[in-house]
Amino acid sequence: MSAPRTLNTAPLTALYNADALRRIERHYAPDSTPRLMERAGATGAAKAMQLVGGRHGRILVLCGPGNNGGDGFVLARQLKQTGFDVTVVHDCDEHRGAEDAVMAWASWRAVGGLTLPRVPDTGYALVVDALYGIGLTRPIEGVHATWIDAVNEMDCPVLAIDVPSGLNADTGAVMGRAIRASHTATMIAMKPGLFTLDGPDHCGEVSLHDLGLDCAAVTPPSGWQVGRELFAHLLRPRARNSHKGTHGNAMLVGGARGMAGAALLAGRAALKVGAGRVFVGMLDHAALPLDPEQPELMIRTPAEVLAGDLATCVAIGPGLGQSPAALDLMRDAVRTPATLVLDADALNLLAQHGDLEQALTRREAATLLTPHPMEAARLLRSSTAKIQQDRIVSARELARRFRASVVLKGCGSVIALPDGRWFINTTGNPGMASAGMGDVLTGLIAGLLAQGWPADLALLGGVHLHGLAGDRLVAQGKGPNGLTAGEVIESARAAFNALIAGADSRDPRHSTR
Ligand SMILES: NC(=O)C1=CN([C@@H]2O[C@H](COP(=O)(O)OP(=O)(O)OC[C@H]3O[C@@H](n4cnc5c(N)ncnc54)[C@H](O)[C@@H]3O)[C@@H](O)[C@H]2O)[C@@H](O)CC1
Numbered sequence: 264m265s266a267p268r269t270l271n272t273a274p275l276t277a278l279y280n281a282d283a284l285r286r287i288e289r290h291y292a293p294d295s296t297p298r299l300m301e302r303a304g305a306t307g308a309a310k311a312m313q314l315v316g317g318r319h320g321r322i323l324v325l326c327g328p329g330n331n332g333g334d335g336f337v338l339a340r341q342l343k344q345t346g347f348d349v350t351v352v353h354d355c356d357e358h359r360g361a362e363d364a365v366m367a368w369a370s371w372r373a374v375g376g377l378t379l380p381r382v383p384d385t386g387y388a389l390v391v392d393a394l395y396g397i398g399l400t401r402p403i404e405g406v407h408a409t410w411i412d413a414v415n416e417m418d419c420p421v422l423a424i425d426v427p428s429g430l431n432a433d434t435g436a437v438m439g440r441a442i443r444a445s446h447t448a449t450m451i452a453m454k455p456g457l458f459t460l461d462g463p464d465h466c467g468e469v470s471l472h473d474l475g476l477d478c479a480a481v482t483p484p485s486g487w488q489v490g491r492e493l494f495a496h497l498l499r500p501r502a503r504n505s506h507k508g509t510h511g512n513a514m515l516v517g518g519a520r521g522m523a524g525a526a527l528l529a530g531r532a533a534l535k536v537g538a539g540r541v542f543v544g545m546l547d548h549a550a551l552p553l554d555p556e557q558p559e560l561m562i563r564t565p566a567e568v569l570a571g572d573l574a575t576c577v578a579i580g581p582g583l584g585q586s587p588a589a590l591d592l593m594r595d596a597v598r599t600p601a602t603l604v605l606d607a608d609a610l611n612l613l614a615q616h617g618d619l620e621q622a623l624t625r626r627e628a629a630t631l632l633t634p635h636p637m638e639a640a641r642l643l644r645s646s647t648a649k650i651q652q653d654r655i656v657s658a659r660e661l662a663r664r665f666r667a668s669v670v671l672k673g674c675g676s677v678i679a680l681p682d683g684r685w686f687i688n689t690t691g692n693p694g695m696a697s698a699g700m701g702d703v704l705t706g707l708i709a710g711l712l713a714q715g716w717p718a719d720l721a722l723l724g725g726v727h728l729h730g731l732a733g734d735r736l737v738a739q740g741k742g743p744n745g746l747t748a749g750e751v752i753e754s755a756r757a758a759f760n761a762l763i764a765g766a767d768s769r770d771p772r773h774s775t776r
């Protein structure tokens with residue numbers, strides 16, 4: 264198992280779920296002057312003004328029944344007092360929220376503010392969504408669903424306060440309907456649901472406004488956004504006095520009949536992220552003895568690769584298939600003293616054979632699993648829908664059960680460690696939902712392991728780099744449509760060298776203000 268101390272999460276952006284946020288609010292609310300809702304509303308108003316960029320244009324604010332609606336009333340009042348033409352839509356006769364929200368509604372009325380019971384169909388410079396925040400408990404339906412539909416049809420920026428209404432802040436699942444915001448101003452702390460599953464399609468650009476609260480002082484986080492800071496200490500320029508042996512050996516096993524390409528993609532990725540030597544154990548006896556496009560790869564039989572004692576890591580799965588021969592290889596692979604990466608059919612075999620699971624949980628060296636949701640469902644004897652319902656819970660359960668570090672792939676890949684810590688990666692794009700991308704990820708992870716990266720950091724760094732590589736291609740106009748796994752390998756090489764050279768790789772979609 265990799266040593267936990269190799270991960271310094273302190274510089275990362277922490278993620279807090281709704282329960283933890285409520286504890287934090289309870290801790291700070293009694294002594295907060297001004298009240299937290301006043302701060303949240305004022306922060307939202309400043310963000311709205313920044314988006315409108317002047318004093319012209321009408322602003323529509325949707326206010327819901329709880330404290331998120333309270334934030335909306337404070338924001339509306341402040342914008343009105345600054346001279347904006349503000350329309351508030353709210354449909355409760357009596358505000359059901361807490362005292363602060365009731366006061367916010369009263370102070371909106373005190374400045375002459377009116378509320379309308381439906382969304383007027385007029386052109387707006389901005390819509391502010393303050394319908395529901397972290398208190399959403401059931402699917403949105405009825406009149407609020409029609410408001411959301413109307414806003415989603417509008418051709419103007421939409422600023423969501425805290426969370427786009429209808430998005431589950433913990434899981435990123437849409438509950439019935441959800442606002443598609445262009446911007447989300449989230450309060451106190453980042454929430455996991457903003458960055459995984461449906462979150463990225465609904466949040467737009469996310470900004471964090473901590474309202475001056477120190478969350479970690481109340482409750483330490485267990486989840487974080489993956490960031491370059493995590494592995495910055497490993498991004499060292501190569502010593503001039505180095506040779507191929509210095510940069511390690513990556514062993515890859517897979518490539519059954521008709522699937523040789525998967526193993527080659529993984530091998531090329533390992534090579535191009537800098538592994539000193541890459542051996543590909545190819546199941547397909549008829550495969551060429553070399554990769555004409557990448558003759559640096561050393562093609563061997565799987566048995567030769569697994570028998571070698573040079574391995575820093577063994578990655579098995581790309582194009583492996585589920586034949587009896589593949590199963591035998593898996594039984595050999597789990598006994599390797601090297602760090603082991605399991606992908607694709609290696610995961611499917613693991614799901615079907617209890618002896619493999621037992622052998623895996625007894626391993627001393629680290630194991631890394633890279634399932635997509637369907638593979639995760641097989642491993643947990645569940646369904647893809649259930650896995651996706653709460654991707655963080657699913658990834659953590661896999662890590663616990665298999666005593667492995669796991670990346671649950673998909674929009675906002677979730678990485679979970681056996682000690683319970685978890686991460687969400689925010690690089691990557693929908694162009695990467697295409698054939699061969701998983702093989703490339705496995706190769707990148709193997710390539711980092713070969714170069715001596717600790718197992719968990721190779722997993723986190725590989726996932727981050729994979730996404731960065733895809734994002735660079737989109738920025739160059741080569742995606743998302745038609746992005747290929749082969750191009751991602753080339754781009755990963757450039758992205759990795761840029762990271763080492765210290766080029767700024769922050770994801771421009773997220774800002775902290
Ligand atoms: N509590 C605090 O100290 C602070 C709270 N803040 C704001 O308050 C929000 C949380 O407030 P609340 O806990 O009141 O939660 P919300 O405002 O998100 O909504 C809760 C209300 O909606 C109802 N509800 C939930 N789902 C529904 C559905 N599908 N259909 C109809 N009604 C539904 C609940 O019964 C409850 O009345 C945060 O997201 C944030 O915007 C901020 O003002 C910062 C300070």
Ligand SMILES: [K+]
Nearest residue numbers: 392395426428
């Ligand atoms: K909202």
